[in-house]
Amino acid sequence: MDNSRATKTVQKQDEGRSGEQSSKKKPPILKLSSFTDPREPWVLVPEGSFMNYFDWVPKELRVGPWSKLAAPTLLIISAGIVYLRPTEKDDFDSLVSSYPKPLSLFWWYNALAFLGMGIVLYRCISNSAPAIMIAYTMLSWFLNMSRHAINALAPFLSDHHFLLRLNRITRFPALLTATITFLVWNFALLPFVYVVAMNSKQKRIGFIAWNFNFNMVQLHCCNIFYAIMNTLITGPRNEDIAAIFDKDDLWYALAYSLAYGLFYNLILDRIGIHLYPIFSPRSKLLIITWSLVFALHYAAYLCWNVALNDYPQFISFEVVACAYFSTMIIGGVIHKIFSRKKKQLEKSA
Numbered sequence: 346m347d348n349s350r351a352t353k354t355v356q357k358q359d360e361g362r363s364g365e366q367s368s369k370k371k372p373p374i375l376k377l378s379s380f381t382d383p384r385e386p387w388v389l390v391p392e393g394s395f396m397n398y399f400d401w402v403p404k405e406l407r408v409g410p411w412s413k414l415a416a417p418t419l420l421i422i423s424a425g426i427v428y429l430r431p432t433e434k435d436d437f438d439s440l441v442s443s444y445p446k447p448l449s450l451f452w453w454y455n456a457l458a459f460l461g462m463g464i465v466l467y468r469c470i471s472n473s474a475p476a477i478m479i480a481y482t483m484l485s486w487f488l489n490m491s492r493h494a495i496n497a498l499a500p501f502l503s504d505h506h507f508l509l510r511l512n513r514i515t516r517f518p519a520l521l522t523a524t525i526t527f528l529v530w531n532f533a534l535l536p537f538v539y540v541v542a543m544n545s546k547q548k549r550i551g552f553i554a555w556n557f558n559f560n561m562v563q564l565h566c567c568n569i570f571y572a573i574m575n576t577l578i579t580g581p582r583n584e585d586i587a588a589i590f591d592k593d594d595l596w597y598a599l600a601y602s603l604a605y606g607l608f609y610n611l612i613l614d615r616i617g618i619h620l621y622p623i624f625s626p627r628s629k630l631l632i633i634t635w636s637l638v639f640a641l642h643y644a645a646y647l648c649w650n651v652a653l654n655d656y657p658q659f660i661s662f663e664v665v666a667c668a669y670f671s672t673m674i675i676g677g678v679i680h681k682i683f684s685r686k687k688k689q690l691e692k693s694a
Contacts, residue, residue, distance in 0.1 A: 517594035523572035562676035
């Protein structure tokens, strides 16, 4: 009797395990040919939600036809940016002498910041998956992390080395993407997700606790401090002054964002990955949201130049470092408070 009971128990456990395994989400099978085959539907995954992760996004933003203005807008913007492409030129940014000297304070900052940002990136990928690198925020983080590395390597390179040229090209895109990440996440996406997707007190408290954990504060708040440091303070300088951004810098930033926008709308939209639903090509507000983003590029271009010209005292190593540590402390306190509230709600449930 004992053996038969044990056998039945083992069988039930095996059935339970097999049931759990079968219920696990499996990624859809996608082929490269699916993106070019006209016989395939535009949305390649069920309900326009990759593995059901984006069910929280309103269905009308996931499936169905694009807004009639979406394709013409993308075409006009793309053509305009390509037409206005700049001519290549050399400047002091690609000279080794314009970078901090080895073992100086700014050199150590760049080297240590690169290591610190690398650790945060490793933590984020370990907690999730390498696929998170498709996010605009993560690409901005990687761009600024890479620039810190190039700033530290610069003294050991030759003048006009391709890495120094790359650093020149990515200077404003690095600052711009960090600025957009900071503004769009904290003042648009964060409120949107909080109000639309978090439909209970417990979910909202959990979301706030998550938003203010160490990694998220680094990505959504501190990235802009890293960007200011590596583009305006500890990067290449001419007579100890950071160069004003010119129209070429603005073009590089516009081209970078256009490339990501095309990737988002032509690839991610088709496989149901809706990281930024307010920019959906199906939205009735797309003209407003898309126009605001590109207008933000120009506004950031003007504002950062005004800051460099008129308020250089605020763009200093000490001021930015103070803002950085203050942000981390405030974020840590908020995270701790809401984590406690989350645990209390879970216990009382």
